[in-house]
Amino acid sequence: MSDLHTLGVAQLSALLQNKDIGAVELATRMLARLGGNPHNAFLSVDSEVTLAQAKAADARIATGDTSPLLGVPIAHKDIFVTADFPTTAGSRILEGYRSPFNATVVQRMGEAGMVTLGKLSCDEFAMGSANENVAVPSAKPQAVTNPWDVSRIPGGSSGGSAAAVAACLTPAATGTDTGGSIRQPAAFCGITGIKPTYGRASRYGMVAFASSLDQAGPMARNAEDCALLLSAMCGPDLDRDSTSLDVKAEDFSRDLNKPLKGLRVGVPHEFFADGLASDVRGPINTALENLKSQGATLVSIALPRTSLSIPVYYIIAPAEASSNLSRFDGVKFGHRAKDFTDLADMYEKTRTEGFGDEVKRRIMIGSYVLSHGYYDAYYLQAQKIRRMIADDFQEAFKQCDVIAGPVAPTVAWKLGDKSDDPLANYLADIFTLPASLAGLPGMSIPVGFGEGHMPVGMQLIGNYLQEAKLLNVAHQFQLATEFHLKTPGGAA
Amino acid sequence: MSLTPADIQRLALLSRLSFDTPASQRLLEGLNNFFAIVEEMRKVDTSGVVPMAHPIDAMPYLADHAPSAPEGMALRLRDDVVSEDNQRETNQRSAPAVERGLFLVPKVIE
């Protein structure tokens, strides 16, 4: 089994259940691949912790426990707090932080018997689209590289998660998506990822960026795996998260095999305007044709406020972030400056040293739009347009069952290309932001390759609570194509 | 609505951040570029639209699940029970400065 690392979650589960391999052996093999931290994907590993979890999984398997994720390795985006590994959220201000508790998502995957390989790199506080904003380790922070072309970005903010899965360092990873941070890196790295409906997965233990937008989700090699992972991840967390939806946990795999005949696929013409690169447009159109060949109908729809989603998102998210990040003050945990004259100086030095440029920029934007005198013009106005965007989707869903289109206007760009141009980064989020603002579920599946043989991802957006349908469409596409089976040349 | 250096100073103070002059200048430029896009958003006619603070407000299905809260999800209330015990040591293990159980900060003068 020399290609163990290329197998997906479902496949590994079968091997483990069949006793073809033990969890400890599997974990050991995966850990061995992490030497040299390929692609700078990981921020922390601890083989003792991993092997202890693997041992426990083996014990459960031995008793006849057939849980579908038992013994399968996973790695967590460093946005989720863990008691057994440090959590940095990609920031110097949390360097060395050890949470006394586990995020609910981490706990649920642990209860499902998954074996944690470590914590994955991400943009600082999940703010970024390229994973270039990671600021730890502070001695020498390393941007994550795209396994398909190490001179390119993997996407962000869940860049470490996407790279790790694409490079076969882990079969599964957790990510978070606030404005596209699961979908976009999944697309850039040629893997599958899904952001569920807002409120499906508990936010307890997710270091908060933008509370009304943040959502956890799985990233893996295919839709079938994502469905398994999503089922374990989601469910009400009524005692700890007041925004957790009180809807029963679901088996998201239940509809995977439904045929697509009769499916109406909405294609928003705003997603196919001039800004869309031709090397992305091609594979997307081909993918849409595939869906058609499987019996789906393509319906042209309008999402007229698509471009407005950029200012709206970049007002609301920084506003919430500016407040969420106020707790990082050097008093109770995290970094504190070494030299300061008084309290005010301590606050200022601590936060200035501890936060990276993009985080500081967004805090400043957030403070501005919430300021006395500006609230109505900016924040409140943004919330109103947010409502209109959500309403636009409801209009669209009267004519279609799912919406399909690109994830990003281009394929992954070169490292450093946009690192000095925050606005360029923001503009590239245009296709993922609308679903985030509305709280709708969205996923990304690989549908081909573009310039430089870089992966192209297609986005599927569903109405609230329609994850099973999205996974169904994705799975049927993956049964008929092989893009999800491709791995980057230098992956082994 | 263009920002000025005075705005940067005020916002930096509000956010407990400091920027040296070049950084401040870059920030000012960057923010003004950003807010140029935002101006488009400000022109949109939103009269009569109820702001959406939360996606939960907009989820139509919830009306079926929570008939007592037709305008969206209501705040869940937990029973008034104490169930957190003393975890001071664990909770303070990442604290920068602690003495006799208290978090230490530079003296605050009121």
Add this chain to the structure above:
Amino acid sequence: MSALLVHGYEVVIGFETHAQLSTQSKIFSRASTAFGAEPNTQACAVDLALPGTLPVMNKGAVERAIQLGLALGSYIAERSIFARKNYFYPDLPKGYQISQFEIPVVQGGVVSFFMEEGKETVHKTVRLVRAHLEEDAGKSLHEDFIAQTGIDLNRAGTPLLEIVTEPDMRSSAEAVAYAKELHKIVTWIGICDGNMQEGSFRCDANVSVRKPGAPLGTRREIKNLNSFKFMQQAIDYEVRWQIEQIEDGHAIQQATVLFNPDTGETRAMRTKEDAADYRYFPDPDLPPLVIGRDWVERVRSEMAELPRVMAERFVTQYGLPEYDATQLTQSKAMAAYFEATAKACGQAKLASNWIMGDVSRRLNAGEMTIEQSPVSAAQLAALIGRINDNTISNNAARQVFDALWSEGGANVDDATADATRVDAIIDAKGLKQMNDSGELEKIIDEVLAANPKNVEEFKAGNAKALNGLVGPIMKASKGKANPAQVNEFLLKKLS
């Protein structure tokens, strides 16, 4: 509007009171709210604002807000919103306080009370703007460390109701009377323990002055007034200070001030430069608080009789004067003591007199509450009964009362035992009044015979001459003569 001007200026006062709610757990976390624990032993992950933590609302806090709203006749919002108030301070772990801004849970309402103004008893009504739920901050200990401050977050997250009035008050006395009445209400309905020394009930006074008819002056806020005594002192000082400033030609700058009880002065705090911009916005971690009318009605039906209502009932049911009724309803325990006494002896006015008089005097002297009274309601009722049935005189009753008070040990469970205690003391001290009219007449005749001069003077028209006869009669009867009876007989014999 009465003219209570100070040097020609009208005083305008509004209050903001923070009442800590008597829940077991915190408003957004499940840590305990008990007072006096070791530092940071009651500060859980949520209270410490550890990364990834989220707030979950305590039903008990909401219920107490409803109770307050009902007690004050306020509107209880069907839908209210929690908002973040953003500012940096070491005792504020999240860097923001979860409070309510645009839409609070309780809106409007009034607090009414009686107070003395000059020689009159006047009825005052202070209107409430609102009362909203929010979380308390932690505590800063400045004394214990050199050049450093120690932060204890046990208190962080304790539920508060912030109760805000209109600037309706026109004197420091009125402000204190308002605060006392509000204090009584919140402790009466049981939503707050009212322990001001422990910080359960904290008042901020917004004070300004103006010439009558002029627009409102700039106000300064006196923070953290934790005793009624200091409250009045602080406001008085602040008013004089403001007037002096204005008379000297200086404009009043808006400021937050602290009162120093040692110096008796108010002093502006170090300005927090950005204090004004809290950047309020609805908290995205908390959906709107919805309170259905059926919940409100259920709370209403379960609430105890409110002090104002009970006072009115005492007036109609027991025929007490308003003043008495107000005094007796200063606390639930006091009112219960009164009713138990009045019902047992059937003499409401006498009961009221004794409670407001002898009982209260001794309680105050010993800094005790009515719950700690060594004389039980049953004992007092029995005592009053013995006065009423002429067994003992008022003077004698005082002696019995003294004895009961000092021996203490009121047996609240055994009313019968209590009553017999009274009789036992009467017997032991030989205090039984002489009620045998025959014997009394004999004594009176003897005294009349021995004091012919007084008899003559009385008959001559000097009514006061009677007093000279009463003394010897009382003495001869060893104080046991019933004074009323003595008078009755004397007048009969001398007419």
